[in-house]
Amino acid sequence: MSQIVQYPLHNVLEARARLGEGPIWDSTQNLIYWVDIYNHRVHQFDPATGKNCFFDVGDVVGAIATAGADRLIMALRHHLAFLNTQTGEVTPILEIEANLPENRLNDGKCDPQGRFWIGSMSSSEKPHANLYRYDADGSLHVMETGLTISNGLGWSPDQKTFYLADSPHQKIYAYDFDSVTGNIINRRTFVDLTHESFHPDGLTIDSQGNIWSAMWDGWCVIRFNPKGEEILRINLPVPLVTSCTFGGKDLQTLYITTASVGLSQAEIEKSFYSGDLFALQTDVTGLPSYNFDK
Template identity: 35%
Template sequence: MPAAEPICVVKTPAILGESVLWHPVEKKVYWLDLKGPAIHIYDPASKAADIWQLELDVPMGTLVRAREGFVLTGREGTFKVDMAARKLTPWVNPNDRPELTMFNDGKVDRQGRLWLCTSDNKEVEPIGGIYSLSADGKSEIHDRGFACGNGPGFSPDGRIFYFSDTMVRKVYAYDLDPRTGALAGQRIFTEFTEEQGMPDGMTVDAEGGIWICHWEGWRVTRFLPSGEIDREIRLPVPLVTSCAFAGEALDTLYITTATVGLDAAALARAPLAGSLFAVKTGHRGLPEPVFGQA
């Protein structure tokens, strides 16, 4: 298959674009600027882009759909989000080390549990963890030992949990028990070279292909479940952060990017840094589960 060409659909210098999400009812793409802080909204049909600037400590973590509205994570814990009213309501804080760590990426599994990654505040010490959160507000810690946790992603049958240990350039796979939510059998799924950058956010398509974003790597790569590289999509920006399939047929991959840490020379070389990109990959995604809805 020939390499697809990504297009910039929202040109904006987001500081740390992340957590891209398709809403199949509203038919809109949501994504965050973790250090804006802001929620971005894009309508592919009208090409209209909107932004909701938030008054929260930075960085934020992740945005997921819930049975009612959305759930957002931030420095202060989780928030229930009423997008129409532009209202945030503080909820629970599963982070048991809030003075040392911060929420980063997260996703909902096939059973409706929210999985959250935390990182060391300075992204140096391996003290971040993997948490799960249920709709009743109860949380569980499953693993620790990561300076910057990213991803995560789930196999189509929900039995494999993929996780990026960004700072050491490793992606792990775990066995996930769909009934209990227990993780076991950690193993290395793939390791990035320095030239490839560092593994960041990801999504899994309907065939089980794992699409991983490359921080400082200028690309998104599709891996087969065996760990073999299937294809790469190059982008005109270095800091590639998260991706998700969207559209009526879930056949368009949307990709967020960042500008954080780029100097004037780097920005001149990559003037679209921070923007939202879209690409037809020839693959289809899976409907993103809703928090609290199995």
């Protein structure tokens, strides 16, 4: 049975982002990196000081991961690129789906072996989106097709299961994951939310194998156990909850991104802090944000 728990929730940054997304924890610098997709910004937030700065990367930016000292790998609209976090220089890597102008790259994350996984989304809500894996040797692999909005990637602590959300379908899928080859097989429905009015967005996983999924239009983050059962619901004061990750030196602080895009004036007045960055202290330890190994 699910519990509705009111952890002490803190608005750690009044960012008013249009589409805050993709938070990752940089354990080497104790910083949170996150993106504001439509404002073309990669943000760097220091929880110790409350200071936030950002890089304008000149394009839609859907996802990021650390890629060594002072460098991030990014999924921009139709290509991957590196960002130098000292100079702000953007270095293109390769194009993806440039022949599909109605698509753009969306959520992404590194697996524990340092491979960067990126999903795309179709603006037409037709199943024209895909999931890719970019390896350290520079090779790009198509891992899944027939998606609408690829979202919420994650790996179980034992690295045997890969999770992927397709937001318009209101489902989180599970796959068997081969950590050596990076292959995924045997897709099945892990969570079915078609009875709800909200959609699963970004997710993170804790060390116990529970999945914490941000709910777009849901005003909450839901924690599912490894069987796909809802066991916890964390309410937020904003409707468009987009993603979350564990951070802090003990990986027990859950950082949550939100959005304001598309809200009417009346809705913004009701949820004034839409687009801000939130944090709460949990009683579990999360899995780390993995580095791109190149």
